[in-house]
Amino acid sequence: MASDTGFDVKRQYGFSTIAVICFVSLYLPVILLVVYSFNAGSSVAIWEGFSLQWYRSAWANDQVQDATIRSLVIAFWAALISTSVAVLAALATTRVRRFRGYSAVFAAINQPLMVPEIVTAVALLIFFAGIKVQTGYTGLGYLILAHSAFCIPFAYLPIRARLQGMDLTLEQAAADLYASSFQVFRRITLPQLWPGILAGAMLAFVISLDDVVITEFVKSAGQDTLPTYMLGQLRRVVTPEVNAISTVLLALSVTMVIAFFFVTRIRK
Amino acid sequence: MIEISEVSKAYGAGKARFMALNNVSVSVAQNEFFTLLGPSGCGKTTLLRVIAGFVDPTEGTVTMDGDNLLALPPHRRPVNTVFQNYALFPHLTVRQNIAFGLEMLGKPKTEITDTVEEMMALVQMEGMADRQTSQISGGQQQRVALARALAPKPKVLLLDEPLSALDFKLRKSMQIELKRLQTETGITFIFVTHDQEEALTMSDRIAVMHAGSIRQIGPPREIYDHPAERFVADFIGDTNFLPVKIVTAQGSEAQVELGSGNRVAARLNNAHNGGDVTTLAVRPEHARVVPEADGLMTGRLSNLVYFGTDTHYHVDLDDGIRFVVRVQNNTDMARVAAQGDRIGVTFPAGVGQVLRD
Known part of the structure; x- marks a missing residue:
C-alpha cells in the first residue's frame, strides 16, 4: 500500500523520535503508578522494596470497599439503562427513512460528547437539588440517572455502527417469510446486534466507573464512588494505597477494552 | 392470478x-x-x-x-x-x-x-x-x-x-x-x-x-x-437492422422494398401503411450467403469469424450497411467465399420482422 507510492511514513525523519516521545508520555506515568503500588514504603516516589501491603490495606479499608461496591452498582445500572436507550435510539436512527432534522437528532443523542462535562454537572446539581427538596429522596438514583445520561452516546455509537453494517436484505427476507416487525427484530436483528450491544454496554460501564466530575457534583453526602474517594484521599496524604486501587481499576478497564475488542470483531 | x-x-x-x-x-x-x-x-x-x-x-x-x-x-x-x-x-x-x-x-x-x-x-x-x-x-x-x-x-x-x-x-x-x-x-x-x-x-x-x-x-x-421493436430485437440475440419501405401491408403480412430495390415478404405485428419507411429485423441465422447473382442484396465479404459451432459472415452491403450471416459449420459444407469477394445475401419470405418505430 504505502510502498506502492514510494511513501512510507516510517522512513520520514523524526518518525521514531516522535513515536517514542508519544509512547513514553502515555505509558511511563501509568507504569510508575503500577510499580509504586507494590512499594514497601509509604512513599509514591521513593522505592523501598516489593510488598503487597497496600493492596491488603486497600482491601481491608471499609471506605474503599464501600466506594467500590457503590461504583459497581452505579456502573451496572448506568450501563443497563444507557444501553437500552441506545439500542432504541440506534434503531430509530438507522431503520427509518431519512427524515427532516435527522442530523439534529443525531447531535442531540451525542450531546454529552460535546457539552463540557462541568456544564452538565452544574446543570444536574441544580436540577437534582430542586427534586431533592420536593421529594426528599436522596438515594443513588440521581447518580444512576446522571451516569446513564452521559453514557448513552458511548453505548449508542458501537450499536449504531453494527446496525449500519448489517445487511438490510436479511430483515427484508425475514419480513418476506411472514415475520412481523417485532419478530424480525427479535429473530434476525437482535441476534446479529448482540456484539454491538455488548460492546456498547461494556464501554458505558467503563465510562461510568471512571467518572469524577459529574459524580462529584451530583453525589449526596456519603455517596463516594471509587474515583471521588480517591480524589478525596489525594487531598490529604498520598500513600501507595491510591496506586493500588488505581492499578486494580486499570486492570479492570484493560480487561474490558480487550473484551470489547474481541466482541466487536465477531464476524458480522 | x-x-x-x-x-x-x-x-x-x-x-x-x-x-x-x-x-x-x-x-x-x-x-x-x-x-x-x-x-x-x-x-x-x-x-x-x-x-x-x-x-x-x-x-x-x-x-x-x-x-x-x-x-x-x-x-x-x-x-x-x-x-x-x-x-x-x-x-x-x-x-x-x-x-x-x-x-x-x-x-x-x-x-x-x-x-x-x-x-x-x-x-x-x-x-x-x-x-x-x-x-x-x-x-x-x-x-x-x-x-x-x-x-x-x-x-x-x-x-x-x-x-x-x-x-x-x-x-x-x-x-x-x-x-x-x-x-x-x-x-x-x-x-x-x-x-x-x-x-x-x-x-x-x-x-x-x-x-x-x-x-x-x-x-x-x-x-x-418476432420482436416488436428495435430495443427488443437488439437486446435479445443478434439482429440485422435494414431500412425498408413498406409496399403493401395487410394483417400480419407486408411486402417490403429493400435498399437493393428487391422486394420480400415480411411479418408485421403493428400498424403500418404502404409507403412508410421503417426498419426490418433479420436474425443472422435466418439469412444465407449465396453467389452474387442469387442475392436479395449484394455486397463484399469483409470478414469471416469462426465460432466453433458456426461461422459469422460479415457482409458490407452496397448501401453501406453491415449485415451478419450466421452459418452452421457442417462438415460437408464447401467454402462459400473468401474475404474480399463479392457475395449475395438472401433470406426466405416471412422471416424478416417489421419493427414498430
Whole structure:
C-alpha cells in the first residue's frame, strides 16, 4: 500500500523520535503508578522494596470497599439503562427513512460528547437539588440517572455502527417469510446486534466507573464512588494505597477494552 | 392470478423525478414461469419489489386472485422471494433457515420437520441440515435460499437474479433445476434476469422491460422470432437492422422494398401503411450467403469469424450497411467465399420482422 507510492511514513525523519516521545508520555506515568503500588514504603516516589501491603490495606479499608461496591452498582445500572436507550435510539436512527432534522437528532443523542462535562454537572446539581427538596429522596438514583445520561452516546455509537453494517436484505427476507416487525427484530436483528450491544454496554460501564466530575457534583453526602474517594484521599496524604486501587481499576478497564475488542470483531 | 395494472413508481420530485416504473400492466397466470427481462436499471427488480411489498407504487393496483396485494404488508403477502445475494440468516443453520417461514406462520413442529426434510430433498441438500450457512458453497446457498422460499408453499415465488452469482456451469444446471422445481411444485415463478439466454431457456412467457416500461410480452419463441421493436430485437440475440419501405401491408403480412430495390415478404405485428419507411429485423441465422447473382442484396465479404459451432459472415452491403450471416459449420459444407469477394445475401419470405418505430 504505502510502498506502492514510494511513501512510507516510517522512513520520514523524526518518525521514531516522535513515536517514542508519544509512547513514553502515555505509558511511563501509568507504569510508575503500577510499580509504586507494590512499594514497601509509604512513599509514591521513593522505592523501598516489593510488598503487597497496600493492596491488603486497600482491601481491608471499609471506605474503599464501600466506594467500590457503590461504583459497581452505579456502573451496572448506568450501563443497563444507557444501553437500552441506545439500542432504541440506534434503531430509530438507522431503520427509518431519512427524515427532516435527522442530523439534529443525531447531535442531540451525542450531546454529552460535546457539552463540557462541568456544564452538565452544574446543570444536574441544580436540577437534582430542586427534586431533592420536593421529594426528599436522596438515594443513588440521581447518580444512576446522571451516569446513564452521559453514557448513552458511548453505548449508542458501537450499536449504531453494527446496525449500519448489517445487511438490510436479511430483515427484508425475514419480513418476506411472514415475520412481523417485532419478530424480525427479535429473530434476525437482535441476534446479529448482540456484539454491538455488548460492546456498547461494556464501554458505558467503563465510562461510568471512571467518572469524577459529574459524580462529584451530583453525589449526596456519603455517596463516594471509587474515583471521588480517591480524589478525596489525594487531598490529604498520598500513600501507595491510591496506586493500588488505581492499578486494580486499570486492570479492570484493560480487561474490558480487550473484551470489547474481541466482541466487536465477531464476524458480522 | 397476479394482475398488475397501470403501476408507476416515481422517485424524487421536480427535475430530479425519475420514473422507475412507468404505467406497467401485466398479468401472470397460475403455474406460469414468467420472466422479467431487461438491462440493469430497466425497472424489473422494482416491479418484483412492488409485488413482494418492499416498494410502494406511486400509482396503480396489484391484485392476486382478486385480493388487493398493496393493502398488505410484506409479511402478510402469500409470496416468497429468492434474493439476489440469497440473504440467508448467518446466525441460523441450514435447517433453521428453511424452517423460518413455517415457524413464523405458526405451523406445528412435526409439520415443520417434515416440510424441511421434503424441501431438503427437493433441492438435493439432504444431510446438510445442521451446517452453518457459511460452511456451504455458493451453489448450495442458492439451493437453501430456494428451499427456504419454497417451504411455506407460496402461491408465487419471486426470484431476483438468483443465478447471477454462480459460475457458468452451475448456472446452466440450475436453470434446468429451476424449471424442474417450478413444474414439480406447480408454483407460479416470477423470475427477474438480465440474461436473455436464461430467459429464453426457462420461461413460459417473457416480458421485456426497458426504461421503466414493458416493451413486449410473449413466449420466448415469439419474442425472439418476432420482436416488436428495435430495443427488443437488439437486446435479445443478434439482429440485422435494414431500412425498408413498406409496399403493401395487410394483417400480419407486408411486402417490403429493400435498399437493393428487391422486394420480400415480411411479418408485421403493428400498424403500418404502404409507403412508410421503417426498419426490418433479420436474425443472422435466418439469412444465407449465396453467389452474387442469387442475392436479395449484394455486397463484399469483409470478414469471416469462426465460432466453433458456426461461422459469422460479415457482409458490407452496397448501401453501406453491415449485415451478419450466421452459418452452421457442417462438415460437408464447401467454402462459400473468401474475404474480399463479392457475395449475395438472401433470406426466405416471412422471416424478416417489421419493427414498430
